[in-house]
């Protein structure tokens with residue numbers, strides 16, 4: 163049905179003020195954060211210790227350290243897996259930058275694997291051809307809250323004697339074969355930043371079931387010390403360390419949110435399923451999938467515009483950006499999470515790392531090729547997608563999913579009206 167697009171002066175599909183912000187705050191948050199504030203420890207304190215125990219229990223891990231970011235937890239994973247100068251680590255070509263820059267922090271060398279278009283995760287079929295005698299580990303990133311096929315990743319890793327790091331920063335509560343992410347590899351990282359399914363403002367979690375890995379990770383976490391802040395410290399750097407500890411206020415907030423995480427995830431799933439139902443039959447749209455055996459957490463409901471069908475494969479990024487502006491004008495809260503696949507980022511193209519070409523030119527390193535044409539699927543995905551987070555999160559319910567779907571349908575059914583928009587004026 164022809165309707166005037168809001169970007170051309172028509173009525174918005176999603177009225178202003180419809181989408182409520184994330185995360186919901188209630189009295190538990192207020193009481194726990196105030197109690198921490200009025201306590202005596204604002205650095206790593208009692209809430210941090212409790213948070214580690216509670217999160218480990220919630221996820222089913224033996225050990226957990228709370229950190230000041232998911233990136234810090236990823237770096238701890240790299241160290242726990244003994245990746246060092248010149249070692250190669252297999253990484254996804256589409257993810258957040260720090261899924262891969264964490265490898266550089268320990269002078270190891272990332273080796274990219276292209277993306278599987280349907281799941282938007284690392285293409286497991288391409289892992290084995292990326293393995294060399296230098297390979298030490300694989301980072302499996304569970305993109306948008308959909309787990310990688312961990313049976314296949316672990317099988318490859320076991321056959322080649324490799325460690326597996328799960329980047330579960332987006333994937334709290336996602337499952338594969340009934341097992342939660344973060345329990346299938348050797349260690350894992352979660353993020354607690356503002357936008358994540360479990361929010362502590364900022365922060366992260368390192369988890370493992372291996373005591374030795376926990377020891378190595380904790381050493382990096384707190385200045386290279388071998389003792390935790392809970393023990394008597396000798397203030398001695400036994401190894402190179404950073405300061406990756408979380409603080410008590412963030413941990414209090416995260417603990418309060420954790421009491422409602424299961425409920426949040428249920429609501430998010432119901433909203434995502436409603437959105438999928440309402441988007442059936444919308445032209446030129448590729449909807450996200452939840453393959454058999456996977457439990458999606460729907461952290462980011464990512465759609466792709468079928469640029470071939472739309473006749474825009476040659477200028478996909480430009481046309482996608484126009485579609486996104488048009489959707490936003492309708493009140494659809496959508497955004498492009500990563501418009502560059504990772505191998506295209508300057509740090510990898512210029513191999514500028516620590517300067518002087520390190521770690522790629524360090525004596526231990528062997529040559530790796532980051533030519534963008536080696537990762538065509540990741541590149542295509544990067545130019546075709548947009549995603550939604552807040553509209554599907556608590557306290558938003560199915561009615562917001564329905565309005566969001568109506569906005570998307572309206573734009574895609576009236577896509578020819580984009581020719582009438584003065585795009586210069588929209589800049």
Ligand SMILES: Cc1ncc(COP(=O)(O)O)c(C=O)c1O
Pocket residue numbers: 231232233234257258260261303329331332352353354355365366
């Ligand atoms: C897949 C992925 N990995 C790592 C991170 C880094 O987490 P943080 O922002 O907590 O450092 C993020 C955060 O956006 C992410 O989405």
